[in-house]
Amino acid sequence: MRTYGQRRVVITGQGVVTPVGLSVQSFWEALLAGRSGVGPITSFDTSELPVKIAGEVTGFDPLEYMARTVSRRIDKYAQFAVAAAMQAMEDSKLVIDDANTHRVGILIGSGYGPTALVQSGTLTLDGKGHRGLAPWLSAATSIDCAAGEIALKLGATGPSGAVSTACASGTSAVGEAMRMIQRGDVDAVIAGGADNSITSFDIGSTAMSRALSRRNDDPQRASRPFDKERDGFVMAAGAGALVLEDARSAERRGAPILAEVVGYGATSDAYHPTAPHPEGLGARRAMQLALDDASVAASDIDHINAHGTSTVLNDRTEAAAIRRVFGDHAPNIPISGVKSMTGHMIGAAGAVELIATVQALLTGWVPPTINCDDPEDTGLNFVPHRPQEHDVKVAMSNSFGFAGHNATLVVRRYEP
Amino acid sequence: MSNERILAELAEIVNEVVGLSANEVQPDRHLRDDLDIDSLSMVEIMVAIEEKFGVATPDELAAELETVAAVIAHIESNSPVGVA
Structure with a gap:
């Protein structure tokens, strides 16, 4: 039974930043081609770690999506989220203006959030003391930072925030966004998830939990869901964002409707x-x-x-x-x-x-x-x-x- | 230290913080209106000035520094002798 009112919720836009593609089209082509985005970690020295592979995002230029004043003040996880959200908005052709701004919300999930900034900030604190900490770190090291940046960039003034349910965060964000629309809180939500947990801390701690694959010598074959020889997951980075809308609003503006979120x-x-x-x-x-x-x-x-x-x-x-x-x-x-x-x-x-x-x-x-x-x-x-x-x-x-x-x-x- | 040297060093700091090229940082420029330096960037710039010139800037004073020229004058008049 449909338990939440009569409003139907549709997807009108999608955007991604992934290890296998920086747009929905290139991502989907890679999936159908069976292409792996896993390789040796290049962003830091792994010599001391038992895990040396990950799905890093490569070739991403934040300046395609935001000014340098913004990109330098936020963690990569948030840069990825902003990029995916901008792609999704372009895809949906949704225009946010004075008439609808308060009816648009932002909900971005993240499991670990801006861990790279937290790690580098902690090291700075240890070395130089608190005066070495940039004034924007306080906002940028929070889990809601991505949602805040997206709201700011789009001028969306409905409710915004983060959902954090570990590896389920992106799904939770879309589900909760669906409820926000069904309840009538808003008519549209930019919902999704982002993480960039490829730091020595994340890889080290997750390796210690015994959850990561140690197939360092064969990265592209390390992630093997449902196969007998699997030995753990491969950490990866990226973001996905969807524009969710009340179906009637979407139809009224002639939006491209990609699918309906029904459950x-x-x-x-x-x-x-x-x-x-x-x-x-x-x-x-x-x-x-x-x-x-x-x-x-x-x-x-x-x-x-x-x-x-x-x-x-x-x-x-x-x-x-x-x-x-x-x-x-x-x-x-x-x-x-x-x-x-x-x-x-x-x-x-x-x-x-x-x-x-x-x-x-x-x-x-x-x-x-x-x-x-x-x-x-x-x-x-x-x-x-x-x-x-x-x-x-x-x-x-x-x-x-x-x-x-x-x-x-x-x-x-x-x-x- | 000459004002030209201070300007050059300041331009480098501003470039690092807000990404403006050095030639945009001229004495008559207004920090907020012309160079788009917001309150958070101002804190960063003042911390960098302290590191580079040994000149501390209390928050109340920083709020009164509106132009590049004012910042240069502040550094020039408070810079310890011999700081390169």
């Missing part, structure tokens, strides 16, 4: 700081809640963009959870693990993967799970190696985070 489910495992619940209770409930919210049956789902991190625990639990929720229909569903190519963009992952899910709706192609040479569950279709053509009308995107945060979205091809 959102969010739960917590309340089980362990990093490990998922062994029976995937929270994940199952998130998927079921999203299906119920969308008023669609499990058998209606044509495609799943999996969380699929390439950790032993996530992938085993997620595959079992999909089997429990979808029953006999599970083997019919093409399940894509695009982190095999992008790596794990943490707070950006959910937003970017929702965009991949929308692209599958629009094009009839589902992206592959590369490196899935020998799947642990041989009865499911993980779309190994090559994309597959499927008529996708309704699709699901999963995100499950550390601390047991689970979030699932369901999108549908838009029919007025």
Whole structure:
């Protein structure tokens, strides 16, 4: 049943910054080509670390999207978010003016936020004392910084802020943004996620948690969701942003409607700081809640963009959870693990993967799970190696985070 | 230190903080209206001036410095002798 009012929520614009492409088009082409964005870390010295690979964003020029006075005052995670948001706004042709400014909100998820600035600021404090700290660091080292910058740049004066649910942040942001529109708080939200957690601190600490792949000698084959030989996820950086709008407002202005967001489910495992619940209770409930919210049956789902991190625990639990929720229909569903190519963009992952899910709706192609040479569950279709053509009308995107945060979205091809 | 030297060093600081090329930093320019230096940039510039010239600028005084010429005069009159 539809539990939140009558307003329908549609996607009218999309933007991405990823290790495999700096626009939706180049990102999607890379996914269909099965191209990996993982390589040796170049942004700092990894000689002391057990993990030396990541999905870095390369070739990104912040000045294409913002003035230097802005770019030097914000962390790269926020630069990526601003860039993705500007792309999405251009895509949607939404104009923010005096008439609608207070009806537009910004919600940007991030798992770790501006960690590079926090790290460099801490080192400065240690070396030079507080007078060495730039005056803008106070604002720039907060998790809401990206949302604030986007609101400032667009002149959007509705509610703005951050959502932080670890690896589910991007999905949570879109889901909560959908609710803001359904409730009637606003008519449009620029929602998404961003992270740039490729610092010695992030890589070092996550390696210590034993969550990262150590396949340093073969970076492009390190991220291998659902494959038996997987040994952890690959940290990656990026951002994804979507323009969500009330369907009527979007139709009235003749906006390009890409898809409808029809369901959102969010739960917590309340089980362990990093490990998922062994029976995937929270994940199952998130998927079921999203299906119920969308008023669609499990058998209606044509495609799943999996969380699929390439950790032993996530992938085993997620595959079992999909089997429990979808029953006999599970083997019919093409399940894509695009982190095999992008790596794990943490707070950006959910937003970017929702965009991949929308692209599958629009094009009839589902992206592959590369490196899935020998799947642990041989009865499911993980779309190994090559994309597959499927008529996708309704699709699901999963995100499950550390601390047991689970979030699932369901999108549908838009029919007025 | 000559005013020309101070201007050249100041231009370098302004370039670093707000990205303006050195030749835009001229004595008659207004910091906020002409050079787009906001309150946060002003704090950064004053910290850099202290490091480079050994001249501290209390916040109340910084708020009164409106032009490049005023900043140069402030540095010139407060600079310790012998600072290169």
